Amino acid sequence: MLQRNTQTKPLDVLVATPSGGTGQGGIDRVMGGLRTELERQGTAGLKVRFGATRGPGHIALSPFYLGGFLLRMLGLKAMGRLDVLHINLASAGSTYRKLQIARLARLLSIPYVLHLHGAEYREFWKDDQSRLSRDIRTMFEGAAHTMVLGQVWRDFVAARAPRAADRIVIVPNATAQPALPHVGGGERVHILFLGRIGDRKGVPQLGDALARMQHLDSWRATIGGDGHVEAARSKAAELGLADRVDLPGWVGPQRVAELIASADIMVLPSFAENLPMSIIEAMASGLAVVATPVGAVSDIVIDGETGLLVPVGDVDALTTALTRLVEDKSLRDRLGAAALQLHREKLDLTPYARAVGEVWISAAR
Template identity: 65%
Template structure:
């Protein structure tokens, strides 16, 4: 039996840590859910993957139980000869504390592991100092078989903090599948869409300020979708007279996200900190005009004025100007959206992403 040209006689057994599982709302869970979906679709015989929860969706106090459970499953898989590589998704703070334990246990069992960095605020979390914690994080990265990062800025950051990992860093940007719903836009009004956690880090207060500046301009409406400070943001938008222009549906599932993207014309994400946001890639996949900030690895996929607009974080006048230009100019929206979609098809599609990850698993197992 063959799959992708590789014999299925002896599949590579991979364990993947995910925070909350397929119903998780975070970017890591969504990316890993997409990866699982693609691997299931391909029905690969050369790779046997199990996605195991390492944090859980409940109170953080219970996360230790999931770490213990993950390690016990890893031990059982090792004893059964079904643990060749462990793929550890990692973010900052609690995620890193848990992954320090998992990585240490993985080394104890003699299993190669991969660190896949997703945290948007890892620069703030991992201090450039000689503290015990910084030393343990450095050792964890340097002892990994591979370190996967989402863009050039994160490659440089890890190489600076953990020089011993430099030769094993791989840049693999996030990816999404091609939308199944046709993009139709909003028709008579221009639909501005925000997808993400509603709060200060994502720049929602500044977005509301920019939309307030556009209040007297006709022909647009906005949706701010996501969990977080929803009620406070909704109350503020109502107080500013935007109650009939901005919808706050709260957290929405994959089907609703697909429908919102299909009806949108502009995807906006004015964040102060990101790694490589999935919502921007989803907007690019659908051919939306994107307005974002040059944080994290966003500049790797958005070129200002070519595949979207980049505005400085917190700069309300610049954000207002970019949104108004797109609202007023359908041809500009179409040009930027088409260019963004071309980048997605070339670099950010799900199938090549899955193939790259599989090749990293194989290389890590050989090492």
């Protein structure tokens, strides 16, 4: 259990996250899990609050949520109840909001931790001297610590903001252990994809790979998520996959848990990621994983050990990897067992909450 000196007042932490840790986006799920784990542990010496900076509704309402968060910062600081600010950061609108939050934190002399989780931040934060790039660099270099999800992101931030390099900490995402026991797909191997349906997640390539596997009778697939659902359904029908591939659209937490429990293989052939929650959740249940080595994925999916990696956009390699796993139960079991062990050791919420708490305590010193 993480502890501070309880003879002093608790360390007051305010966490800035899109929907306050209650939304269904990846970082809100992580922060919701963190809040639950902190409550379960009863961590001494920390008082952690969560606040929404975008809000769960229409984007037009986000200025009101941001304004409310900034006012909350001012009020907590005035009452002596804000020691550290934790800022979750992605690209586009998230950065524009967080630039204002970080600017106010520096004005009020509040130490802040930046938590970078955006999959496309390399493309968003350009290596130039534009006003936006300079402002982002100032935000990172003004942070007490920057939390990133893997080595590739540590190198990226260090290159863009050299004065922040010695304060970058790698803390991978984490999930709770599953509430439902893993039962698998039974007689037909269940291949599962979870994520936003579209080009960035490699769904077109996945459809083509599944079409090439139609001669195998021993599999079925579920492609769950929002995005271009109707287009994907039409494409599945065109490829002759309508009776083999289910596209339910957006699925809530309970249904996600049920799908993972009934799956044998998790596939995520993305073109860009940071460290996707679907892979970590799959590992928590001992699924065999097929993914592309993008973002920090290769930090946890070691090819041939904790999963299979395929080149980005390579339909042939994706087809081969999925076919191997469908036909070879011993390989599925071996990769799944290794993934499960890795989750328990490094990707579970218990060590995650401890690591994040240590970053907060260090930031306040």
